[in-house]
Amino acid sequence: MVSQEDKQLRDYELVVIISPEVVDNALDSVIDNISRFITENGGTVSNVEQWGKRKLAYPIKHFMEGSYVLTRFKLKPTLGKELEASLRISEEVLRHLLVRL
Numbered sequence: 001m002v003s004q005e006d007k008q009l010r011d012y013e014l015v016v017i018i019s020p021e022v023v024d025n026a027l028d029s030v031i032d033n034i035s036r037f038i039t040e041n042g043g044t045v046s047n048v049e050q051w052g053k054r055k056l057a058y059p060i061k062h063f064m065e066g067s068y069v070l071t072r073f074k075l076k077p078t079l080g081k082e083l084e085a086s087l088r089i090s091e092e093v094l095r096h097l098l099v100r101l
Contacts, residue, residue: 007076008076008077009042009043009044009074009075009076010074010075010076010077010100010101011072011073011074011100011101012072012073012074012075012080012098012099012100012101013070013071013072013098013099013101014034014070014071014072014073014083014096014097014098014099015068015069015070015071015096015097015099016030016034016068016069016071016087016093016095016096017056017060017066017067017068017093017094017095017096018030018066018067018068018069018092018093018094019061019063019066019067019091019092019093019094020053020063020065020066020067021063022067022092026092027050027067027069030090030092030093031048031050031069031071034071034083034087035048035071035073037083037086038071038073038075038083041075041076041079041082042075042076043073043074043075043076043079044073044074045071045072045073046072046073046074047070047071047072048069048070048071048072049069049070049071050067050068050069051067051068051069051070052067052068053065053066053067053068054066054067054068060094060095061094063094066094066095077100080098080100083098084096084098
């Protein structure tokens, strides 16, 4: 039985720091993969902002800079953990922060 909460989409913001070794066209591919995960699972992407390369406050995986991307979207609450799991195993993603609005 599917509860009412599973059907309702929630608003989220996702900030991702992508490795500086990823070139521009591959960066678009990483962003597309995130958007595709959201849309294939019944969510909607409302906004994607590329903030460009920025210096990190401390080294992450020996990198001192990374490409920041902010994505705003709606997704079923049960799929948040699944999205985070796929980001965690991604080689290109150094860090991510998923926030429910």
